[in-house]
Amino acid sequence: MLEKQKPVGAMIKQFIKCRNKTISETADAMGIKYNTFSAQLINDTLSVDVLFRLAVYLDIDLNWMHMALGYFGTVNPLEKENIPRMQKVFREEQRKFVLKRLDSLIDENPNSTSEVRRELLNEFNMFYLLDTLIPEEYSILRATERGVSKFYVNTYESDISGRNTLGMRSRVVQLVTGINALNIEIEERKDKR
Amino acid sequence: MNILFCNITYLKFYDGRVDGELKPSSGGRWVRENGDAHEKWNFLNYDGDCYGYVQINGEQLHIERYDNVISTQEEKSGMIIVWCAEHPVYGTVIVGWYENATIYRYCQSSISTPVTGIVRDYWFKTKAEDAYLLPEEKRTFNISRASKTGTGTGFGRGNIWYADSGYAKKNIIPNVLSFINENRKNRINTLTDEFKQPDELPMLSKEELSQYESFGEEVNLKTLNYAYREYANSPGPDAAYDVASSLLELCQFSLAIPWYEKVIEMDPSDFNTKGTLVYLYQQCKEYVKSIDLAEDMLNQADCKERDLIDELYCILADDYYFSNDISKAIEWLDRIIKESKNEELIQYTKDTKKKWMLC
Numbered sequence: 136m137l138e139k140q141k142p143v144g145a146m147i148k149q150f151i152k153c154r155n156k157t158i159s160e161t162a163d164a165m166g167i168k169y170n171t172f173s174a175q176l177i178n179d180t181l182s183v184d185v186l187f188r189l190a191v192y193l194d195i196d197l198n199w200m201h202m203a204l205g206y207f208g209t210v211n212p213l214e215k216e217n218i219p220r221m222q223k224v225f226r227e228e229q230r231k232f233v234l235k236r237l238d239s240l241i242d243e244n245p246n247s248t249s250e251v252r253r254e255l256l257n258e259f260n261m262f263y264l265l266d267t268l269i270p271e272e273y274s275i276l277r278a279t280e281r282g283v284s285k286f287y288v289n290t291y292e293s294d295i296s297g298r299n300t301l302g303m304r305s306r307v308v309q310l311v312t313g314i315n316a317l318n319i320e321i322e323e324r325k326d327k328r
Numbered sequence: 329m330n331i332l333f334c335n336i337t338y339l340k341f342y343d344g345r346v347d348g349e350l351k352p353s354s355g356g357r358w359v360r361e362n363g364d365a366h367e368k369w370n371f372l373n374y375d376g377d378c379y380g381y382v383q384i385n386g387e388q389l390h391i392e393r394y395d396n397v398i399s400t401q402e403e404k405s406g407m408i409i410v411w412c413a414e415h416p417v418y419g420t421v422i423v424g425w426y427e428n429a430t431i432y433r434y435c436q437s438s439i440s441t442p443v444t445g446i447v448r449d450y451w452f453k454t455k456a457e458d459a460y461l462l463p464e465e466k467r468t469f470n471i472s473r474a475s476k477t478g479t480g481t482g483f484g485r486g487n488i489w490y491a492d493s494g495y496a497k498k499n500i501i502p503n504v505l506s507f508i509n510e511n512r513k514n515r516i517n518t519l520t521d522e523f524k525q526p527d528e529l530p531m532l533s534k535e536e537l538s539q540y541e542s543f544g545e546e547v548n549l550k551t552l553n554y555a556y557r558e559y560a561n562s563p564g565p566d567a568a569y570d571v572a573s574s575l576l577e578l579c580q581f582s583l584a585i586p587w588y589e590k591v592i593e594m595d596p597s598d599f600n601t602k603g604t605l606v607y608l609y610q611q612c613k614e615y616v617k618s619i620d621l622a623e624d625m626l627n628q629a630d631c632k633e634r635d636l637i638d639e640l641y642c643i644l645a646d647d648y649y650f651s652n653d654i655s656k657a658i659e660w661l662d663r664i665i666k667e668s669k670n671e672e673l674i675q676y677t678k679d680t681k682k683k684w685m686l687c
Contacts, residue, residue, distance in 0.1 A: 212603025213639040215442065248347045249546065256544060270358065280600055281569050285545065287445070290358055310445030311358075312577065314545050318346035319357045326351060 143204050144176035146263070147189060153228040154193050164192050196222060203263045215276035215287060221266050229267045233259065237324055248321045252314070255321075261286050261313045268320040276310070286313035329501055330394055331408045332431065333471060333489040334382040335420065338413035342371035342424070342461060343517065344446075353414075366449050370411065371424060371461040371517040375581045375612070378459040378517070379438060380409055380426060380452035382487050388433050389451055393490050405430045409452050410504060411461075412471045412483070420483065422469040424461035424517070425508060429454035441607040443576065460508075461517040469507045471500075522549060523580045529560035547577040565595035576604070581611050599628065606643055615651040619644060638668050645680075654687050 151161050162172035175181045190197045199221045244250040265275050269288055276287045288311045337352040352368055366381035392399045409426040429452045438448035472482030480493025540554040552574045559567040572587035588605040602625055609618035622643045629636050641664045648657035664677045
């Protein structure tokens with residue numbers, strides 16, 4: 136079962152901006168009239184062919200792109216799915232963009248981390264925010280629960296097979312929920328300003 | 329006197345929350361290395377208990393210093409653990425304490441499964457009802473540093489103080505015990521009853537429903553209350569699931585189990601919820617139930633879902649191992665070795681089998 140989380144067109148517009156391109160330039164590159172392309176972005180009617188070509192034009196890993204656009208498949212009920220992180224260069228660009236927005240939201244809501252987080256999630260999807268903001272060395276995991284994707288950040292993993300008292304699944308994880316991970320990043324950002 | 333003073337990083341809530349919590353002085357908000365973060369969960373109500381951690385020099389707590397404890401003894405109950413932390417302005421103050429706590433000679437690790445997500449290292453354990461965390465304005469009792477006030481009057485260079493000097497027994501401990509008696513009523517940590525279904529379950533108003541929806545994935549006592557009320561007025565598997573997953577995220581595994589069972593009862597096709605429940609049973613040491621459910625899931629699994637089947641075999645092996653049925657546990661390891669296509673898992677299983685055969 137596929138689930139879609141946020142409007143595709145809005146996310147594609149961000150990707151275009153992060154690559155320092157305009158919609159007009161991108162439409163040209165796709166061989167589509169500007170008005171048509173703009174309407175497709177607004178109405179979420181981009182074709183598969185255009186999405187593939189956009190991935191090449193914007194140099195975005197397709198595997199990552201479908202995650203960032205909110206297209207998820209089913210997950211093994213017992214193991215959380217490890218999600219590929221975006222390319223470092225791309226993250227740096229995306230991060231600047233998201234941090235700028237984060238800073239504005241912090242200015243508007245200086246005393247409420249939860250309000251900042253809610254506004255961020257209204258504009259971006261959870262996976263995209265986590266992938267952009269959280270440290271590169273951590274992994275993002277996804278679980279599907281009652282048809283809804285939930286994201287987690289794994290901050291620490293080690294094989295502790297040296298401990299006889301633990302069983303087969305002695306691979307240790309330290310999971311932080313997506314919500315808490317965003318809270319951490321917001322608080323850290325507040326500290327740095 | 330069965331009392332131990334521990335010095336930890338200064339925080340407000342010590343329950344792992346980020347929103348509204350101070351940044352630990354001993355490290356960042358992310359868990360980056362062992363010993364960096366465990367004490368920030370010292371007052372987390374973890375399935376009805378609190379687990380306490382303090383960074384020490386050395387590998388054991390010398391519990392033989394207490395009366396009636398022999399040198400080979402590994403734990404002692406009936407302890408008072410006094411938690412202290414250095415406030416940037418007021419110095420080292422008592423931030424809370426445990427009563428009726430068990431102290432362990434060696435650092436323990438909590439059982440952890442993929443659904444629970446936190447591995448807790450701890451030296452002390454007590455019921456949540458016996459843990460007392462004070463609000464900041466009540467943290468008024470200073471504990472000295474021996475370097476300033478003299479040997480036996482406070483913490484030395486380490487983070488623990490046995491307070492067994494003549495001076496401490498006469499001048500400090502009685503005052504600490506008075507302080508404890510006066511301040512029990514001021515605690516702010518969450519007790520287990522607060523997670524249980526309330527007696528009154530009025531329908532959610534329009535405003536409350538809208539607020540509930542705006543919370544999204546966020547889970548706290550308020551959203552839990554809303555989830556209980558939503559289920560009471562509109563019972564169904566999704567509403568039951570909201571209660572179950574809220575309790576799980578609030579680390580109330582025993583309370584969550586009956587709600588997950590309710591979801592499956594109402595929607596037997598919900599395979600993902602079964603996946604959560606099979607681990608929860610294991611987490612709560614209900615191994616027979618975990619085994620039954622894992623076997624049920626095996627019967628339903630498509631033989632092409634090799635990863636899922638491997639995982640279920642691992643769960644079954646663990647369930648039997650934790651129940652001390654080693655021979656049965658090894659049977660399941662043998663099935664993994666024979667049937668799995670995952671070379672890394674096969675090798676790992678062979679190594680585990682060697683260890684378990686020594687048990």
